[in-house]
Amino acid sequence: MPVTQFSTPEKYKYQNGFGSYHESEAVEGALPVGANSPQKPPYGLYAEKLSGTAFTAPRYENQQSWLYKVLPSAAHSPFVPREANSCEANLEGDKMHQVPNQLRWDPFDLNPEMDWVHGLKLVAGAGDPTLKHGLGIFIFAAGKSMDSNEAFYSADGDFLIVLQIGVLDIQTELGRILIRPNEICVIPRGIRYRIELPNGPVRGYILELYSGHFQLPELGPIGSNCLANARDFQVPVAAFDECTTGTYKILSKFNGHLFTATQNHTPYDVVAWHGLYYPFKYDLGRFNTIGSISYDHPDPSIFTVLTAPSDHVGTAIADFVIFPPRWLVGEDTFRPPWYHRNTMSEFMGLIGGQYDAKTGGGFQPAGASLHNIMSAHGPDSGTHEKASNAQLKPMKVGEGSMAFMFESCLMVGVTEWGLRECRKVQEDYNAESWTPLEAHFKVPDGVKKVSNSV
Ligand SMILES: [Fe+2]
Structure with missing residues (x-):
């Protein structure tokens, strides 16, 4: 069935369509007609523009939204640099380790004491938010809802959130979004939100994109449908807090540092909005998976959900790739x-189930692996043995499972927390996976060897 069967029912309405121009009003008539910034917007609202790209970005990538708010965002106390108990999101203060070894992590711990903002741990990354270039990879683990008077935003990049356990009830400026495991959410740079945890502790992965925004991959000869279809992306409808006064705390992630400011009006006061810059969610169960129906194993780019291109055609700063349940039917095919050495770096995680390229129990839900630039990897010895001798009947793999990959053209460094402090790195990853591989090469009697000498 091409839709995930969620145990937690949906509770919000959405608009459908990736990259579509959307508009929504929580009060009839709140959206001005025929003008973005009339002298007096309806009902005494303020018009505020939220720019996700440069004003002059070409139309095909221009992303802006107009918000109609009770009060503008500008009225707040000065931001104070860092809270005493801050998040582990500071690239600058955290030396990055560039490691050519294959790395694999045991499942990361739950962290019931933390809320969303303080449960973010930067595990790996590349580039620099101040240059708007690169990406950060976070593990999040939280057990407490953010306070109802708080709002967080990242000025550093777009958050692509991959939930592994729990439920995220997200109140954004532009409306509410419910995320359950097997759904992903993208919250673009600057959009303010808070997260409630209605089902207790949550854990998962975040790719923060410092460069540009995510888009759907080109489909080439596949045609005009398949992979992630545009209509399956869901965008919130406008919703605002009825009570608009009180003391509110704005938390800003700005170059990896956390800043706070206070204001006497709610940030959740967008009564209506329209535009192309908004958060959205997507059910990975709706992905239309493509594969070989004759022979050989195609490149994993056929599993790309979202991509963030670099300036070089076909080369991504970040691809978000999934390995959903699918049929394998290839004849005479491993x-x-x-086995693979890649100029791209590959960070993998597992939402649930067992990934079909590994037979051992080392790659577990809530764990991760990193095969950096030109780090050799591939099926472990058990998988090789099994797949080399399997009867090649049509078979379904990955049932009940969802592995994913953050792939990047950049060399991904690992933070001190990721390499040591988290204490999850498996020391015996290579020894368990590939060292046991045996050589089977044998030249049969009578087969002539070819000399390379003239
Ligand atoms: Fe690979």
């Missing part, structure tokens, strides 16, 4: 992924 069906798992091939």
Whole structure:
């Protein structure tokens, strides 16, 4: 069935369509007609523009939204640099370790004491938010809802949130979004939100994109449908707090540092909005998976959900790739992924189930692996043995499972927390996975060797 069967029912309405121009009003008539900034917007609202790209960005990538608010965002106390108990999101203060070894992590711990903002741990990354170039990879683990008078935003990049356990009830400026495991959410740079945890502790992964915004991959000869279809992306409808006064705390992630400011009006006061810059969610169960129906194992780019291109055509700062349940039917084919050295770096995680390229229990839900630039990897010895001798009947793999990959053209460094402090790195990853591989090469009697000498 091409839709995930969620145990927690949906509770919000959405608008459908990736990259579509959307508009929504929580009070009839709150959206001005025929003008963005009339002398007096309806009902005494203020018009505020939220720019996600430069004013002059070409139309195909221009992303802006107009918000109609009770009060503008500008009225607040000065931001104070860092809270005493801040998040672990500081690239500058955290030395990055560039490691050519294959790395794999045991499941990251739950952290019931933390809220969303303080449960973010930067595990890996590349580039620099001040240059708007690169990406950060976070593990999040939280057990407490953010306070109802708080709002967080990142000025550093777009958050692509991959939930592994729990439920995220997200109140954004532009409306509410419910996220359950197997759904992902993108919250673009600057959009303010708070997260409630109605089902207790949550854990998962975040790719923060410092460069540009996510888009759907080109489909080439596949045609005009398949992979993630545009209509399956869901965008919130406008919703605002009825009570608009009180003391509110704004938390800003700004170059990896956390700043706070206070204001005497709610940030959740957008009564209506229209535009192309908004948060959205997507059910990974709706992904239309493509594969070979003859032979060989295609490149994993056929599993790309969202991509963030670099300036070089076909080369991504970040691809978000999934490995959903799918049929394998290839004839005379080694069906798992091939052995591989890649100019791109590959960070993988597992939402649930067992990833079909590994037979051992080392790659577990809430764990991760990193195969950096030109780090050799591939099926472990058990998988190789099994797949080399399997009877090649049509078979379904990955049932009940969802692995994913953050792939980047950049060399991804690992933070001190990721390499040591989290205490999750598996020391025996290579020894368990590939060292046991045996050589089977044998030249049969009578086959002539070819000399390379003239
Ligand atoms: Fe690979």
